[in-house]
Amino acid sequence: MPTVGLDLGGTNIYAVVLEGEEVIGSTKRSTPNDGDVGDLVDELRKAAKKAAEDADLSLGDLDAVGVGSPGIVSDGTIDGGPNVRGVRERFPLASTLSEAVGTPVSVVNDVTAAAIGEQRLGAAQGAQASLTVFVGTGVGGGLVLDGQPYEGSFGGAGEFGHMIVRQGGAMCGCGRRGCVEAYAGRRAMEVAAERANAGGRRTRLFDIAAEKGKDRITSGVFRAALEEGDELLTALLSEAVEALAAGIASSVNLLDLEVVVLGGGLADKLGEPFRADLERVMAPLLFLQPPRMRLVRAALGDEGGAIGAAVVARERA
Numbered sequence: 013m014p015t016v017g018l019d020l021g022g023t024n025i026y027a028v029v030l031e032g033e034e035v036i037g038s039t040k041r042s043t044p045n046d047g048d049v050g051d052l053v054d055e056l057r058k059a060a061k062k063a064a065e066d067a068d069l070s071l072g073d074l075d076a077v078g079v080g081s082p083g084i085v086s087d088g089t090i091d092g093g094p095n096v097r098g099v100r101e102r103f104p105l106a107s108t109l110s111e112a113v114g115t116p117v118s119v120v121n122d123v124t125a126a127a128i129g130e131q132r133l134g135a136a137q138g139a140q141a142s143l144t145v146f147v148g149t150g151v152g153g154g155l156v157l158d159g160q161p162y163e164g165s166f167g168g169a170g171e172f173g174h175m176i177v178r179q180g181g182a183m184c185g186c187g188r189r190g191c192v193e194a195y196a197g198r199r200a201m202e203v204a205a206e207r208a209n210a211g212g213r214r215t216r217l218f219d220i221a222a223e224k225g226k227d228r229i230t231s232g233v234f235r236a237a238l239e240e241g242d243e244l245l246t247a248l249l250s251e252a253v254e255a256l257a258a259g260i261a262s263s264v265n266l267l268d269l270e271v272v273v274l275g276g277g278l279a280d281k282l283g284e285p286f287r288a289d290l291e292r293v294m295a296p297l298l299f300l301q302p303p304r305m306r307l308v309r310a311a312l313g314d315e316g317g318a319i320g321a322a323v324v325a326r327e328r329a
């Protein structure tokens with residue numbers, strides 16, 4: 013029986029219909045940003061319906077629906093965090109959406125969903141213990157342990173972006189210092205570049221953004237500046253790689269992971285050279301030598317989170 017997976021992002025909702033190992037339907041819709049949680053649930057229902065229709069099905073044909081949501085997920089409730097506008101306090105997403113779509117709904121953290129998607133159908137297939145790291149606007153993580161998504165005691169497992177890699181280091185968006193995300197998140201690097209630029213440091217980043225008609229330093233701007241050999245960006249990326257390497261190596265040393273999957277908007281744009289650089293910096297930090305774990309690039313692309321959410325729905329239904 014088919015299940016639908018929904019990936020609730022800050023910009024888009026991705027939806028897929030999964031049957032066996034095949035994605036048989038999909039759709040993408042804009043995440044409503046009016047701050048109304050009722051509209052958000054309605055948009056999720058529409059996304060599930062449209063994806064089902066794309067597979068020549070209706071909502072009634074579905075076994076279950078799974079949702080990957082940013083933030084801390086526990087017992088089907090989500091906290092909004094900065095990525096889900098309108099959700100100020102814990103919101104019972106599973107029960108509310110279940111009533112709207114008429115099937116059981118499972119909710120899991122979005123990167124945990126991507127991690128289980130990659131483990132079942134993507135780059136970490138067959139690995140019993142894996143970590144998926146998403147490097148984009150922020151830095152997220154998801155764990156699969158003993159072949160199952162690991163959500164922790166209180167729903168907070170996998171917050172890879174907030175592993176502290178430098179005590180008293182750079183300020184993170186979470187209000188603490190020295191987190192991986194404070195060095196490797198696209199937004200954090202953008203802020204650091206703005207500060208350096210204001211302080212007179214030369215960089216082409218802002219000119220390239222203007223030439224591309226962008227009002228922010230997108231992942232595409234990063235790549236273009238890197239190809240030009242921009243000195244400031246090269247320095248920032250080197251710090252990002254060091255922070256990621258410390259975080260990943262510490263995770264592997266703690267959990268003896270078999271595979272670490274690298275994905276997310278910025279990592280995808282920077283591609284194989286970024287992965288290889290990270291592997292080179294990380295290798296000496298690993299306790300088990302020679303290293304046996306594999307650092308691989310995500311295989312499922314933009315739909316990975318939705319695919320993982322559909323897997324979770326199927327396995328929990």
Ligand SMILES: [Zn+2]
Binds near residue numbers: 173184186194
């Ligand atoms: Zn943090």
